Amino acid sequence: MKKILSGTVAAIALIAVATPAAAQHTNQRHYAGTVLGIPYTATNPNGLETLGLEFGLGLGVGTRYRAQADAPNDSENATPTVNVVFSLSGTVNRDCSFYAGNDSSARNIDFGVIGVRTGNNENVNSAFEMVGQAEANIDTLTAGCNTNNVVEINKNDIRGLVNANPGGYDTDEFQANIPYQVTASWTGVALNAQTTGSSQSLVVPTTGNAGQKQQGAWRSRMDIDIVAPAVTNKGLVAGSYTGTTTLTLRAL
Known part of the structure; x- marks a missing residue:
């Protein structure tokens, strides 16, 4: 099977999300190919299926697309609002x-x-x-x-x-x-x-x-x-x- 992209350029969007929610890391694995004249695709297959698909790739059967992204999380819990209190003091002498x-x-x-x-x-x-x-x-x-x-x-x-x-x-x-x-x-x-x-x-x-x-x-x-x-x-x-x-x- 042949995957055809619309137009001539595949644009990859890089997205960094600033949110207090947990980070969603990209981990995509896509497979496609033809076995005995029958086309197939597999998206994020499980471990055993992945072994078979990877074995086929080693024999020259099919193709694979992978996209992975990761970044370290915040060092501490994010605080959208910060209040800083300054205590002011001084002394006036009695006179x-x-x-x-x-x-x-x-x-x-x-x-x-x-x-x-x-x-x-x-x-x-x-x-x-x-x-x-x-x-x-x-x-x-x-x-x-x-x-x-x-x-x-x-x-x-x-x-x-x-x-x-x-x-x-x-x-x-x-x-x-x-x-x-x-x-x-x-x-x-x-x-x-x-x-x-x-x-x-x-x-x-x-x-x-x-x-x-x-x-x-x-x-x-x-x-x-x-x-x-x-x-x-x-x-x-x-x-x-x-x-x-x-x-x-x-x-x-």
Whole structure:
């Protein structure tokens, strides 16, 4: 029997299949020939039949076509979709800031002369008393902390401004200290609150020497007002009056 190809060219298609299914390898054996005038064909015969056909080929009977293809399988199971998770991390250091001028002179608050009633025509019950209250106003445009924090105010002496060398005086009629109040104001939020900032304040009165307020992260202007109300129940002993107030912004 004679097999006739359509046209003059036999085109062999090479196909590589990318699929998660198991690979299908080509293994084709085709035989054809004529025995005693009778044509025959055999496609992928079994082992015993193949032996007979191959024996016939050795005697010059018939013909054979073989096509075999093989390739190694994937090294691992194919994964059509791959998810890769990247864990990103970093650290922001806790910090509190307060712009307090460019040198220490900016923090030396001098009331100058604290006026007392010195007129010789003053009533004895008013002589040497303060003429009016003493005030200091401090503000900075940059203050705050980037985490939960506490604002603290501490006076070094609960008596306020103190005359350390007053000499002798009648304690019924004079005193050697000037009490003062400290008020700090800013815009912030309550401790652990996640909300819009609002007006906050911390007051240490004339009768106290320390105070604190806990809050969440904030940044804003801060105003500090120091007021020494006029001492009018007693006269002030002459001399230098000093005191210190410490403002602390401390991360929690």
